[in-house]
Amino acid sequence: MRVRPLRCGVLTAPGEAFVAGMAGQVDLAVWAFLVEHPSGTVLFDTGMHPSIRDDAHGYLGGLAGLFTIDYGPDDDIGSRLARAEVAPDDVSIVVGSHLHFDHAGGNALIPNARLLLQRREWEHARTEEDGGGYVAADLDTGHDLHLVDGEHDVFGDGRVVCVPTFGHTPGHQSLLVRLDDGDLLLTADACYLRRSLEARALPAFGWDLDLQRDVLQRFADHESRGTTLVFGHDPVLSPAALALMHP
């Protein structure tokens, strides 16, 4: 089994909005992770829709104004998979951390995978009236859905496990991957950066800040037990994470 990180562009935004107390701008790398298990290939998140490259305002509406978007011609998930020599149809399951545009926008490029989400994320995103990070077109992909409630062991052997980390959104989940050499916990937006964890610095927005705080403590506990954390938008993966992955 192996995990490969796929870097799918960078969003730059005012630091204070995403990490309390952070002056200046913050670079938020957009990541997807390919998890190759003997029973199937999983993609954890899919980055942004390719339309954003040419017409961010057209695709995202007002959301586009919050970010400077660096999204090169090879940064979409289709190009990243091609470079990894993986065809879209080789991906059997897309696990979505949540359905915000920078995590679910590439789902449309993997049309034949099953989409595995927390049920409450799917239901919330469908009813969100003000957008709030969601783009209707990203939800309207016609995927075969696998909606789960709470912790979910993807292959039944404990090696790829969806871990509920509600707070950023009502149905946010992280992914625990148990490799031969150690455990990786892909936090996604439950923790943007290492700095977010160390300073317990939450974003200025979010569905439930108290739950987000509890989740950060759970991550710290995981780390103290030897789990390697991979933060959702850190521009640089840690040496410990890279040692367990196959970049």
Ligand SMILES: [Zn+2]
């Ligand atoms: Zn995000």
